[in-house]
Amino acid sequence: MSNPDVIVVGAGLAGAAATLKIAKAGRRVRLIEARTRCGGRGYVKAYGGDGPELEFGGAWITPSHHRLRALVAEHGLALRPRHAITNRLRLGDGPASPSDVTAHERTIARVAADSILLKKGITTNERGEALTGISFRDYLDRLQCPAATRAIFSAWWTVSGNGAHAHVAASEFLASCAYDNGLAEGMINFWSDTVVPGMGVLAERMIAASGAETVFSDAVTHVAQDTQGVMIATGAATHLAAACVLALGVNQLQTIRFAPLLSPAKSKAITLGHGGRSFKLWIRAEGVPVGMLVTGDGSGIEFAFAERSGEDGSTYIVAFGLMQEPNRPSDAAWVRDQAAKLFPNARVLSHDWHDWVDDPFARGTWVAALAGHEAGLEAANWQPEGRVAFASSDYAPEQAGWFEGAVIAGEAAADAVLGLR
Numbered sequence: 001m002s003n004p005d006v007i008v009v010g011a012g013l014a015g016a017a018a019t020l021k022i023a024k025a026g027r028r029v030r031l032i033e034a035r036t037r038c039g040g041r042g043y044v045k046a047y048g049g050d051g052p053e054l055e056f057g058g059a060w061i062t063p064s065h066h067r068l069r070a071l072v073a074e075h076g077l078a079l080r081p082r083h084a085i086t087n088r089l090r091l092g093d094g095p096a097s098p099s100d101v102t103a104h105e106r107t108i109a110r111v112a113a114d115s116i117l118l119k120k121g122i123t124t125n126e127r128g129e130a131l132t133g134i135s136f137r138d139y140l141d142r143l144q145c146p147a148a149t150r151a152i153f154s155a156w157w158t159v160s161g162n163g164a165h166a167h168v169a170a171s172e173f174l175a176s177c178a179y180d181n182g183l184a185e186g187m188i189n190f191w192s193d194t195v196v197p198g199m200g201v202l203a204e205r206m207i208a209a210s211g212a213e214t215v216f217s218d219a220v221t222h223v224a225q226d227t228q229g230v231m232i233a234t235g236a237a238t239h240l241a242a243a244c245v246l247a248l249g250v251n252q253l254q255t256i257r258f259a260p261l262l263s264p265a266k267s268k269a270i271t272l273g274h275g276g277r278s279f280k281l282w283i284r285a286e287g288v289p290v291g292m293l294v295t296g297d298g299s300g301i302e303f304a305f306a307e308r309s310g311e312d313g314s315t316y317i318v319a320f321g322l323m324q325e326p327n328r329p330s331d332a333a334w335v336r337d338q339a340a341k342l343f344p345n346a347r348v349l350s351h352d353w354h355d356w357v358d359d360p361f362a363r364g365t366w367v368a369a370l371a372g373h374e375a376g377l378e379a380a381n382w383q384p385e386g387r388v389a390f391a392s393s394d395y396a397p398e399q400a401g402w403f404e405g406a407v408i409a410g411e412a413a414a415d416a417v418l419g420l421r
């Protein structure tokens with residue numbers, strides 16, 4: 001193989017966007033991917049091996065994800081609107097006493113105010129309390145809210161901050177609340193569509209359209225550079241090019257050795273990693289109306305939405321909780337018990353999922369900054385170093401954590417390497 005102009009590492013949405021833009025500019029690109037497939041944390045597969053094609057990684061896009069929507073149209077894919085929420089149910093007792101009701105309403109208003117301030121870039125509220133650098137647990141303690149309010153926030157945390165309450169930054173939750181005027185329960189209103197047949201297929205088509213040379217099933221282990229070019233080593237080969245885009249998330253970079261070393265700020269952010277550790281399950285059940293949304297009592301499966309009906313009249317429920325003790329998302333009996341708690345009339349037929357935390361090429365779910373280390377994941381910390389540019393949704397300049405952020409970061413990294421002499 002003759003040397004390409006640019007090597008892109010990672011065939012997720014960030015890598016696909018970078019590859020396409022660099023190839024469109026007339027440069028020869030080689031894409032190296034550790035897995036056998038494109039899409040990274042965007043992963044569609046047949047439920048249970050022979051069921052409908054479902055998204056086991058990321059799924060929803062919002063109305064403001066314009067770049068992604070344009071790519072979906074450009075590459076001949078379609079959008080599927082999310083099923084309307086027909087019924088909302090909260091497990092557990094609501095606020096018990098009149099004073100609890102007052103405290104509950106006051107807390108909702110305080111969180112809304114904090115989230116709007118944070119959206120404006122203001123990191124201290126009118127009480128002088130910090131909105132960044134504080135974990136979700138400490139933030140909840142500070143609110144001194146009733147147990148029922150805490151359980152509601154905990155449920156929405158599994159689809160926002162999605163990590164250990166004691167370690168992940170409360171700002172992840174507040175940022176998600178800000179989508180709908182500060183209301184935790186409003187964030188789902190912005191999950192408007194999914195891509196058909198799947199986000200991984202979009203990445204695949206973008207890469208095919210680029211005409212890039214592709215290398216699959218080969219993980220990059222070393223990245224070295226000097227003023228002339230870069231050398232990328234995998235388990236199987238060594239690749240040379242004038243420049244490189246590492247389209248890898250912050251946890252994925254932990255397995256790569258750099259020469260020379262990266263900046264201290266990047267090295268620290270990589271060592272710390274991010275704390276995204278939710279599980280996402282699909283549960284096939286009977287007796288559950290499509291459109292029903294149930295939030296839990298602060299334990300086990302905390303969030304479940306009956307997302308679509310199967311051809312046989314069964315329902316596919318998408319469910320989230322935290323990967324922590326005593327949760328057992330791979331255990332059919334545990335999932336059945338949890339589903340019975342959330343949907344007492346359901347008959348669970350089966351479940352399926354992908355373990356992103358244990359996945360060696362993901363090492364976590366969507367990005368969740370650790371409290372006190374939020375700055376390490378800001379885009380300002382991820383500027384190119386020499387001939388190596390970085391691209392991931394994890395540290396995107398906009399829409400971080402979303403597929404849209406991956407595309408924006410990939411295209412920005414493409415511009416950076418195209419600007420190199």
Ligand SMILES: Cc1cc2nc3c(=O)[nH]c(=O)nc-3n(C[C@H](O)[C@H](O)[C@H](O)COP(=O)(O)OP(=O)(O)OC[C@H]3O[C@@H](n4cnc5c(N)ncnc54)[C@H](O)[C@@H]3O)c2cc1C
Binds near residue numbers: 061220249256279404
């Ligand atoms: C369960 C779950 C639910 C989510 N829900 C949503 C959602 O509803 N909406 C939304 O917008 N986003 C969602 N996300 C987040 C979204 O999936 C990610 O933000 C996005 O896919 C990240 O894209 P990326 O290109 O930055 O990284 P990735 O998709 O992780 O791509 C990185 C690629 O690099 C490869 N790789 C890793 N290590 C190496 C190596 N050493 N050598 C070569 N290749 C390597 C990986 O295999 C992967 O293909 C969700 C994520 C998960 C896990």
